[in-house]
Amino acid sequence: MxxxxxxxxxxxxxxxxxxxxxxxxxxxxxxxxxxxxxxxxxxxxxxxxxxxxxxxxASLDELFFALYRQRADLIAEQVAGALALDGPGLDVPQSVDRVTDVLLLDVDWLLVKTDFLVHAARDAAVARTLLDHRERLRRTIEHRLAGLPALPAVLGGADGAARAVVAAYDGVTTQLLLDKDVDSARAWLKQLLTALLTDGSGNPE
Missing domain, CATH: 1.10.10.60 (Homeodomain-like)
Structure with missing residues (x-):
């Protein structure tokens, strides 16, 4: 007992x-x-x-996925929290400003994540698990973007827009790995997301 x-x-x-x-x-x-x-x-x-x-x-892979889940949950919370401040509607320029101001841009984490992406690319089972974790963040973004009255037609709706947002984040963080310039990374991400989600003037199409 x-x-x-x-x-x-x-x-x-x-x-x-x-x-x-x-x-x-x-x-x-x-x-x-x-x-x-x-x-x-x-x-x-x-x-x-x-x-x-x-x-x-059970393994280093399992430990890494626990690390990844921590960071993915944090990023999803940051994105959801920043976007939720608009209420039922969504002011794209203001929301982009808030997201890029709070979004986790940590070089050490990006180094770890990039190493593991290479590892996962050579192991189908690991890749599927990693894709599942990435999908959670994409769905969080898609759900919020679905509230926009209009999105650039080329993106194909909220799903395509969410994928474009994740791709923009991946591209900017790749550059950040090389130049270690967090301020520039935030500025570029802000410009890219605004251009993606609006007609270029800061207003949705």
């Missing part, structure tokens, strides 16, 4: 261990690159044994 309060302490300790492993893995992946890091290195950076790792994650 468990001592009262013991289960709660174990659960809190497990949550803390998992969080520490994720934090340590992020730092090691960013410094060395995914695919060049062993479980032992993650454990050493976090100060835990392999047993602690395997009690939380």
């Amino acid at each position: 468990a001592v009262e309060g013991t289960t709660g302490r174990v659960t809190r300790r497990r949550v803390r261990t998992r969080a520490n492993l994720l934090d340590a893995a992020f730092e090691v992946f960013a410094a060395k690159g995914f695919g060049r890091v062993s479980i032992e290195e993650v454990c050493e950076a976090a100060g835990y044994s392999r047993g602690a790792f395997y009690s939380n994650f």
Whole structure:
């Protein structure tokens, strides 16, 4: 029979261990690159044994997906929160300003994500899981864009517009990986999204 309060302490300790492993893995992946890091290195950076790792994650892939989910959820919350401020309607220029001001543009994260994209491109099962996570962000954007009275016809509706927004983000962040200029990345993203979602004047078509 468990001592009262013991289960709660174990659960809190497990949550803390998992969080520490994720934090340590992020730092090691960013410094060395995914695919060049062993479980032992993650454990050493976090100060835990392999047993602690395997009690939380079955593999480095699983650990990465937990990291990816954290960041994807954060980005989705940032986008949804910025877009929700308009209420039922959507003021595109103002919404673009808010999204690009708050959107996570972290070079270390982009390094980790890019490494894993290359890894996923060579493994169909990993690629499917990664695509599922990316789809969640796209659906969040599509749902909000569906409230616009009109979108540029070339985009083919809210689904196409959401895909274009994600593509613009991917392109801008690729440049950010090379020049490390976050301010320029935000400015370019703002210009691209405004041009994509309006007729160029800042007003939807």
